[in-house]
Amino acid sequence: MNEHVEILGLDEVEVQNTAVEELETEVINLIFVGIDQSGSMFSYQNTMEESLRDFKDALEQSKEADEMLVARANFNEYTVDVGGYKKISQFDANYIADGMTPLYDVITEGTEKLTTYMTYLKEQGMRVKAVFAIFSDGDDTSSKSALKDAKASIDTLNKQEITTAFISFGAGAKQEADRLGFKNILNITNSNASELRKAFNCLSKSVIEASKSVVAKEDDFFNM
């Protein structure tokens, strides 16, 4: 039996993401948001949904909304689902937590898809900036990719002047974010619902500020 081979061509990039002709702008900000859906976040499910809704509302109401495309990536033991870059109005704010944490997998896959789409947009004459943000509460526990692969991905993003940002929720994830080479780390040591809301509030403000900026905010991304 022939093995199924998927080739990501131009059409697929347009279908999975937003086709350039749909954009009423020549400047675009790509926002990647990786959301940890592992079981350790179970007790925060409702707060996460609320925070994701607030995040969506803040971006949708900002003046920069037309110049942003957002991809949400969900990751837990059962799935690493990296969505396409779409208008913020299409952002899914649902949240379910279960299983372990394939952090490295979401970073490698997310980087691949972001850089592919970014290249496509640039080739179409768009001016592109990007933010690659991960929210997680712990170490990687179930990836197929190795630490070195994820590290190489973050290094690639940093070299391309893409803002790399990590929200570390609780004590576990900070060291991991440091090891991976994220240039911006928001360290939330008191893990509770109020701090979680604040973290997403900070993320939405930072994303909006980064979108306003002419050049990428490489190491001063988080806007407290």
Place this chain on the structure above:
Amino acid sequence: MKLLFINKIGYEHHQEWKNCQDFGFIDERTKCVVDGCSEGRNSEVGAKLFCHLFQQTHNIEQTFETLLSLYPHFEDIKNHLLFTILYVTEDEENFYVHAAGDGYILKQNHENKFSYERLDFDNSPPYYSYNFVPKEYLKKYQDGVTFDVKRYSKQEYKNIGVATDGLEYLLRSEHKENFETYLLERKEFSIKRLINRFHAVCKDDVTISF
């Protein structure tokens, strides 16, 4: 008809870290483009200021009165107020192109064919500000500069616009057909992206008000 306005820095100015010397505006009454003289130290400043004032007043004399109160001396005029001015007004029957300087008139007929009229003064365009420069400093245009007004009937033309001379590079490139397709569909951002994509082709700043 959807208004279309493009203002892009040319490749050479971009490479040389210079400002874009073109500017312009478009509104329901007027389509305007201006192109600062490259010999003026900051002609883009005066050009931009002119557009902001002219869009408010729609009156050339009044606009220059304000500009000259800010830049009263010969050196100021030389460095800030030398720029070409092309603008289009219209009434129910006609379009009127008012020109003081070089550039292009873009014409779209009712069969949706485009044609272009080049206004060329062999690198010495008649800047309106020459009217405020002492004659001894002028080699040409000592008798003053007035706006040349051309009339285009709406029976013949669906739309008339203006562009700065930087349009030349697009028109003589292989991208002319794409440009005209987007122009016909009034896809402003597609034209901007086309220029970004093939920026090296567009050596000079280009501004289109259509």
